[in-house]
Amino acid sequence: MIRTTLAAAALALPALAAPASAEVITKTTDRTVYDAMNALETAVTDAGATVFARVDHATGAASVDMELMPMELLIFGNPQLGTPALQADGLAGLVLPLKVLVYEKDGQTLIAYEAVPDMFDGLNIPADAEYAAKMAGALDMLTEKAAN
Structure with missing residues:
Protein backbone atom coordinates (compact mmCIF):
# COMPACT_ATOMS: atom_id res chain seq x y z
CA MET A 1 0.00 0.00 0.00
CA ILE A 2 2.82 2.41 0.80
CA ARG A 3 4.41 1.65 -2.60
CA THR A 4 1.13 2.43 -4.34
CA THR A 5 0.84 5.71 -2.46
CA LEU A 6 4.44 6.66 -3.23
CA ALA A 7 4.02 5.74 -6.89
CA ALA A 8 0.87 7.83 -7.12
CA ALA A 9 2.63 10.76 -5.46
CA ALA A 10 5.57 10.46 -7.85
CA LEU A 11 3.22 10.47 -10.82
CA ALA A 12 1.36 13.49 -9.48
CA LEU A 13 4.45 15.65 -8.91
CA PRO A 14 4.88 16.74 -12.56
CA ALA A 15 1.22 17.77 -12.70
CA LEU A 16 1.61 19.83 -9.53
CA ALA A 17 4.62 21.62 -11.02
CA ALA A 18 2.84 22.42 -14.30
CA PRO A 19 1.20 25.71 -13.23
CA ALA A 20 4.59 27.24 -12.43
CA SER A 21 5.57 27.01 -16.09
CA ALA A 22 2.23 28.17 -17.46
CA GLU A 23 2.17 31.34 -19.52
CA VAL A 24 0.32 34.13 -17.78
CA ILE A 25 -0.93 36.92 -20.02
CA GLU A 41 -17.62 41.99 -14.75
CA THR A 42 -19.78 44.21 -16.97
CA ALA A 43 -17.99 43.00 -20.12
CA VAL A 44 -18.49 39.36 -19.07
CA THR A 45 -22.21 39.73 -18.40
CA ASP A 46 -22.73 41.86 -21.53
CA ALA A 47 -21.11 39.04 -23.54
CA GLY A 48 -23.70 36.61 -22.19
CA ALA A 49 -21.38 34.69 -19.87
CA THR A 50 -22.15 33.85 -16.25
CA VAL A 51 -20.21 35.32 -13.33
CA PHE A 52 -19.89 32.60 -10.70
CA ALA A 53 -17.84 34.50 -8.13
CA ARG A 54 -15.91 37.67 -7.46
CA VAL A 55 -13.26 37.09 -4.83
CA ASP A 56 -11.68 40.04 -3.03
CA HIS A 57 -8.41 38.62 -1.71
CA ALA A 58 -7.48 41.85 0.10
CA THR A 59 -10.73 41.81 2.06
CA GLY A 60 -10.08 38.18 2.96
CA ALA A 61 -6.62 39.06 4.21
CA ALA A 62 -8.00 41.96 6.25
CA SER A 63 -10.47 39.59 7.91
CA VAL A 64 -7.50 37.85 9.55
CA ASP A 65 -5.57 41.07 10.29
CA MET A 66 -3.20 40.65 7.35
CA GLU A 67 -2.54 43.00 4.46
CA LEU A 68 -2.57 42.59 0.71
CA MET A 69 -2.48 45.13 -2.06
CA PRO A 70 -5.85 45.38 -3.84
CA MET A 71 -6.45 42.04 -5.57
CA GLU A 72 -9.66 40.53 -6.97
CA LEU A 73 -10.40 37.35 -8.91
CA LEU A 74 -13.36 36.95 -11.26
CA ILE A 75 -14.59 33.41 -11.97
CA PHE A 76 -16.87 33.17 -14.99
CA GLY A 77 -17.84 31.00 -17.92
CA ASN A 78 -20.11 30.10 -20.77
CA PRO A 79 -21.41 26.50 -20.86
CA GLN A 80 -21.38 26.56 -24.67
CA LEU A 81 -17.58 26.78 -24.54
CA GLY A 82 -16.81 25.00 -21.29
CA THR A 83 -19.03 21.94 -21.75
CA PRO A 84 -17.18 20.60 -24.82
CA ALA A 85 -13.89 20.90 -22.93
CA LEU A 86 -15.36 19.02 -19.98
CA GLN A 87 -16.73 16.37 -22.35
CA ALA A 88 -13.27 15.92 -23.86
CA ASP A 89 -11.61 15.61 -20.45
CA GLY A 90 -13.39 15.86 -17.13
CA LEU A 91 -10.18 17.14 -15.53
CA ALA A 92 -10.83 20.40 -17.38
CA GLY A 93 -13.09 21.04 -14.40
CA LEU A 94 -9.93 21.82 -12.44
CA VAL A 95 -9.24 24.87 -14.64
CA LEU A 96 -12.76 25.85 -15.65
CA PRO A 97 -14.65 28.14 -15.18
CA LEU A 98 -12.28 30.79 -16.51
CA LYS A 99 -10.48 33.07 -14.07
CA VAL A 100 -9.04 36.57 -14.37
CA LEU A 101 -7.04 38.25 -11.62
CA VAL A 102 -6.94 42.04 -11.30
CA TYR A 103 -4.33 43.26 -8.84
CA GLU A 104 -2.05 46.12 -7.88
CA LYS A 105 1.72 45.75 -7.97
CA ASP A 106 4.21 48.59 -7.55
CA GLY A 107 1.46 51.17 -7.99
CA GLN A 108 0.28 49.68 -11.30
CA THR A 109 -3.01 47.84 -11.89
CA LEU A 110 -2.54 44.56 -13.74
CA ILE A 111 -5.04 42.19 -15.33
CA ALA A 112 -3.82 38.61 -15.64
CA TYR A 113 -5.04 35.25 -16.86
CA GLU A 114 -3.52 31.92 -17.80
CA ILE A 125 -8.07 18.48 -25.26
CA PRO A 126 -6.93 18.95 -28.86
CA ALA A 127 -4.63 21.94 -29.37
CA ASP A 128 -6.78 23.01 -32.31
CA ALA A 129 -10.13 22.70 -30.51
CA GLU A 130 -12.47 25.45 -31.69
CA TYR A 131 -13.83 26.02 -28.18
CA ALA A 132 -10.30 26.59 -26.84
CA ALA A 133 -9.64 29.21 -29.52
CA LYS A 134 -12.94 30.89 -28.66
CA MET A 135 -12.02 30.92 -24.96
CA ALA A 136 -8.66 32.52 -25.77
CA GLY A 137 -10.36 35.13 -27.93
CA ALA A 138 -12.96 35.85 -25.27
CA LEU A 139 -10.32 36.28 -22.56
CA ASP A 140 -8.39 38.69 -24.78
CA ASN A 148 -9.55 50.47 -21.48
Whole structure:
Protein backbone atom coordinates (compact mmCIF):
# COMPACT_ATOMS: atom_id res chain seq x y z
CA MET A 1 0.00 0.00 0.00
CA ILE A 2 2.82 2.41 0.80
CA ARG A 3 4.41 1.65 -2.60
CA THR A 4 1.13 2.43 -4.34
CA THR A 5 0.84 5.71 -2.46
CA LEU A 6 4.44 6.66 -3.23
CA ALA A 7 4.02 5.74 -6.89
CA ALA A 8 0.87 7.83 -7.12
CA ALA A 9 2.63 10.76 -5.46
CA ALA A 10 5.57 10.46 -7.85
CA LEU A 11 3.22 10.47 -10.82
CA ALA A 12 1.36 13.49 -9.48
CA LEU A 13 4.45 15.65 -8.91
CA PRO A 14 4.88 16.74 -12.56
CA ALA A 15 1.22 17.77 -12.70
CA LEU A 16 1.61 19.83 -9.53
CA ALA A 17 4.62 21.62 -11.02
CA ALA A 18 2.84 22.42 -14.30
CA PRO A 19 1.20 25.71 -13.23
CA ALA A 20 4.59 27.24 -12.43
CA SER A 21 5.57 27.01 -16.09
CA ALA A 22 2.23 28.17 -17.46
CA GLU A 23 2.17 31.34 -19.52
CA VAL A 24 0.32 34.13 -17.78
CA ILE A 25 -0.93 36.92 -20.02
CA THR A 26 -0.76 40.27 -18.25
CA LYS A 27 -2.18 43.62 -19.31
CA THR A 28 -1.84 46.99 -17.64
CA THR A 29 -4.55 49.56 -17.07
CA ASP A 30 -4.81 53.08 -15.70
CA ARG A 31 -7.96 52.04 -13.81
CA THR A 32 -8.01 51.09 -10.16
CA VAL A 33 -8.38 47.41 -9.31
CA TYR A 34 -11.98 48.04 -8.30
CA ASP A 35 -12.85 49.93 -11.50
CA ALA A 36 -11.07 47.44 -13.76
CA MET A 37 -12.87 44.56 -12.06
CA ASN A 38 -16.21 46.32 -12.43
CA ALA A 39 -15.48 46.87 -16.13
CA LEU A 40 -14.49 43.21 -16.52
CA GLU A 41 -17.62 41.99 -14.75
CA THR A 42 -19.78 44.21 -16.97
CA ALA A 43 -17.99 43.00 -20.12
CA VAL A 44 -18.49 39.36 -19.07
CA THR A 45 -22.21 39.73 -18.40
CA ASP A 46 -22.73 41.86 -21.53
CA ALA A 47 -21.11 39.04 -23.54
CA GLY A 48 -23.70 36.61 -22.19
CA ALA A 49 -21.38 34.69 -19.87
CA THR A 50 -22.15 33.85 -16.25
CA VAL A 51 -20.21 35.32 -13.33
CA PHE A 52 -19.89 32.60 -10.70
CA ALA A 53 -17.84 34.50 -8.13
CA ARG A 54 -15.91 37.67 -7.46
CA VAL A 55 -13.26 37.09 -4.83
CA ASP A 56 -11.68 40.04 -3.03
CA HIS A 57 -8.41 38.62 -1.71
CA ALA A 58 -7.48 41.85 0.10
CA THR A 59 -10.73 41.81 2.06
CA GLY A 60 -10.08 38.18 2.96
CA ALA A 61 -6.62 39.06 4.21
CA ALA A 62 -8.00 41.96 6.25
CA SER A 63 -10.47 39.59 7.91
CA VAL A 64 -7.50 37.85 9.55
CA ASP A 65 -5.57 41.07 10.29
CA MET A 66 -3.20 40.65 7.35
CA GLU A 67 -2.54 43.00 4.46
CA LEU A 68 -2.57 42.59 0.71
CA MET A 69 -2.48 45.13 -2.06
CA PRO A 70 -5.85 45.38 -3.84
CA MET A 71 -6.45 42.04 -5.57
CA GLU A 72 -9.66 40.53 -6.97
CA LEU A 73 -10.40 37.35 -8.91
CA LEU A 74 -13.36 36.95 -11.26
CA ILE A 75 -14.59 33.41 -11.97
CA PHE A 76 -16.87 33.17 -14.99
CA GLY A 77 -17.84 31.00 -17.92
CA ASN A 78 -20.11 30.10 -20.77
CA PRO A 79 -21.41 26.50 -20.86
CA GLN A 80 -21.38 26.56 -24.67
CA LEU A 81 -17.58 26.78 -24.54
CA GLY A 82 -16.81 25.00 -21.29
CA THR A 83 -19.03 21.94 -21.75
CA PRO A 84 -17.18 20.60 -24.82
CA ALA A 85 -13.89 20.90 -22.93
CA LEU A 86 -15.36 19.02 -19.98
CA GLN A 87 -16.73 16.37 -22.35
CA ALA A 88 -13.27 15.92 -23.86
CA ASP A 89 -11.61 15.61 -20.45
CA GLY A 90 -13.39 15.86 -17.13
CA LEU A 91 -10.18 17.14 -15.53
CA ALA A 92 -10.83 20.40 -17.38
CA GLY A 93 -13.09 21.04 -14.40
CA LEU A 94 -9.93 21.82 -12.44
CA VAL A 95 -9.24 24.87 -14.64
CA LEU A 96 -12.76 25.85 -15.65
CA PRO A 97 -14.65 28.14 -15.18
CA LEU A 98 -12.28 30.79 -16.51
CA LYS A 99 -10.48 33.07 -14.07
CA VAL A 100 -9.04 36.57 -14.37
CA LEU A 101 -7.04 38.25 -11.62
CA VAL A 102 -6.94 42.04 -11.30
CA TYR A 103 -4.33 43.26 -8.84
CA GLU A 104 -2.05 46.12 -7.88
CA LYS A 105 1.72 45.75 -7.97
CA ASP A 106 4.21 48.59 -7.55
CA GLY A 107 1.46 51.17 -7.99
CA GLN A 108 0.28 49.68 -11.30
CA THR A 109 -3.01 47.84 -11.89
CA LEU A 110 -2.54 44.56 -13.74
CA ILE A 111 -5.04 42.19 -15.33
CA ALA A 112 -3.82 38.61 -15.64
CA TYR A 113 -5.04 35.25 -16.86
CA GLU A 114 -3.52 31.92 -17.80
CA ALA A 115 -3.03 31.32 -21.52
CA VAL A 116 -5.65 28.82 -22.69
CA PRO A 117 -3.20 26.35 -24.31
CA ASP A 118 -1.24 26.18 -21.05
CA MET A 119 -4.45 25.91 -19.04
CA PHE A 120 -5.33 22.73 -20.94
CA ASP A 121 -1.76 21.38 -21.10
CA GLY A 122 -1.66 17.73 -20.11
CA LEU A 123 -5.39 17.25 -20.68
CA ASN A 124 -7.04 15.29 -23.47
CA ILE A 125 -8.07 18.48 -25.26
CA PRO A 126 -6.93 18.95 -28.86
CA ALA A 127 -4.63 21.94 -29.37
CA ASP A 128 -6.78 23.01 -32.31
CA ALA A 129 -10.13 22.70 -30.51
CA GLU A 130 -12.47 25.45 -31.69
CA TYR A 131 -13.83 26.02 -28.18
CA ALA A 132 -10.30 26.59 -26.84
CA ALA A 133 -9.64 29.21 -29.52
CA LYS A 134 -12.94 30.89 -28.66
CA MET A 135 -12.02 30.92 -24.96
CA ALA A 136 -8.66 32.52 -25.77
CA GLY A 137 -10.36 35.13 -27.93
CA ALA A 138 -12.96 35.85 -25.27
CA LEU A 139 -10.32 36.28 -22.56
CA ASP A 140 -8.39 38.69 -24.78
CA MET A 141 -11.48 40.71 -25.69
CA LEU A 142 -12.89 40.84 -22.16
CA THR A 143 -9.61 41.85 -20.55
CA GLU A 144 -9.09 44.54 -23.20
CA LYS A 145 -12.49 45.97 -22.29
CA ALA A 146 -11.52 45.90 -18.62
CA ALA A 147 -8.21 47.62 -19.33
CA ASN A 148 -9.55 50.47 -21.48
